[in-house]
Amino acid sequence: MLSRSLFNAAKTAAPRNVVRQTRSMATVESDIFKPTKFGGKYTVTLIPGDGIGAEVSESVKTIFKQDNVPVQWEQIDVTGLQSGTVDPEVLFRESVNSLKRNKVGLKGILYTPVERSGHQSFNVALRQELDIYASVVMIKNMPGYTTRHSNVDMCIIRENTEGEYSGLEHQSVPGVVESLKIVTKMKSERISKFAFSFATANNRKKVTCIHKANIMKLADGLFRRTFHEVAAQYPQLEVNDMIVDNASMQAVSRPQQFDVLVMPNLYGSILSNIGAALVGGPGIIPGANMGREHAVFEPGCRHVGLDIQGRDQANPTAMILSATMMLRHLGLDDHATRISKAVYGVIEDGVRTKDMGGNTTTHEFTNAVLHKMEKL
Numbered sequence: 001m002l003s004r005s006l007f008n009a010a011k012t013a014a015p016r017n018v019v020r021q022t023r024s025m026a027t028v029e030s031d032i033f034k035p036t037k038f039g040g041k042y043t044v045t046l047i048p049g050d051g052i053g054a055e056v057s058e059s060v061k062t063i064f065k066q067d068n069v070p071v072q073w074e075q076i077d078v079t080g081l082q083s084g085t086v087d088p089e090v091l092f093r094e095s096v097n098s099l100k101r102n103k104v105g106l107k108g109i110l111y112t113p114v115e116r117s118g119h120q121s122f123n124v125a126l127r128q129e130l131d132i133y134a135s136v137v138m139i140k141n142m143p144g145y146t147t148r149h150s151n152v153d154m155c156i157i158r159e160n161t162e163g164e165y166s167g168l169e170h171q172s173v174p175g176v177v178e179s180l181k182i183v184t185k186m187k188s189e190r191i192s193k194f195a196f197s198f199a200t201a202n203n204r205k206k207v208t209c210i211h212k213a214n215i216m217k218l219a220d221g222l223f224r225r226t227f228h229e230v231a232a233q234y235p236q237l238e239v240n241d242m243i244v245d246n247a248s249m250q251a252v253s254r255p256q257q258f259d260v261l262v263m264p265n266l267y268g269s270i271l272s273n274i275g276a277a278l279v280g281g282p283g284i285i286p287g288a289n290m291g292r293e294h295a296v297f298e299p300g301c302r303h304v305g306l307d308i309q310g311r312d313q314a315n316p317t318a319m320i321l322s323a324t325m326m327l328r329h330l331g332l333d334d335h336a337t338r339i340s341k342a343v344y345g346v347i348e349d350g351v352r353t354k355d356m357g358g359n360t361t362t363h364e365f366t367n368a369v370l371h372k373m374e375k376l
Helices: 002-013 053-066 088-102 122-130 185-201 219-231 244-253 265-279 317-329 333-348 362-375
Strands: 041-047 071-075 104-107 134-140 153-159 169-173 176-179 206-211 238-243 260-263 287-290 295-297
Touching: 041 053, 041 088, 053 317, 053 362, 071 088, 088 104, 088 122, 104 317, 134 185, 134 265, 153 185, 153 265, 185 206, 185 219, 185 260, 206 219, 206 244, 206 265, 219 238, 238 244, 244 265, 260 265, 287 317, 295 317, 317 333, 333 362
Parallel strands: 041 071, 041 104, 104 295, 153 260, 206 238, 206 260
Antiparallel strands: 134 153, 134 287, 169 176, 287 295
């Protein structure tokens, strides 16, 4: 029941009637979660994404079809952003409107170009517009797949809508760029409450705040101070905080010390990628983005895979497991359990895509999951 507890944590953490500090300046939505369901099926927004997104999304669709999962897709093909051949605002509005209707989405990774100035990240804009403020990335060893570290089981929770990652920057004069880092007490409190609610619901023992308050004494100082204020409400949990550069070193040397980690936006992006490397790479890491009313599930590490696009080499594990988190969110636990058991089972059997050191193609991996599901 992991994903349902995520949504409950999101609702518990978010205060009512507070103005969002985003471009839309909309108010927080109601407490009532109403995913769209017609004819016994949930309608879910599917945004396959760029690079390998279409291939791994097809794996999910194939698996859902075989298991008769009561989900119908409203697919929005957000592609071409990297080439500049499409109007990003049109696709953005279409995606947002779909998610507002359906409340739940499954999304691949969208490419944000480095070169084009003034091009806002589609991912960042989506999180801000819908106030899906909590990113949850699960970093855990997979049975049967040996990596340098064992017994790694940590959850990285990051604030999704402010901090350095918000894209608030401008060039005041040529050659001088000012990039704004916004940290508010309200959003720091909200993400801290989410982390503690998640830890409590999932029988976790420890919550660690990651920050750089020794240098950014006002911004990260506020985040750290607010975290400890919230922590006082959860005396049953062990609490500590750690400077982000030390946390990065600790993660690669002794990751077993971590349980639940909560942090501002940019640090979460970095540590999610470090965590992925510890247990097998971005191809196996599921993730979710939660708000009071909307939930978007996507791989936990934002790697587009443009270099292997169309080669049938992509690892669909992260997308499939993200989809099973979505199923639990919808209350479809039987389907989620069967699919996730099949994925873990084939990996334990030695089925490996190229990124995991094997030669199994995307289609072969998907077929192996389908055969395993038949046995289950």
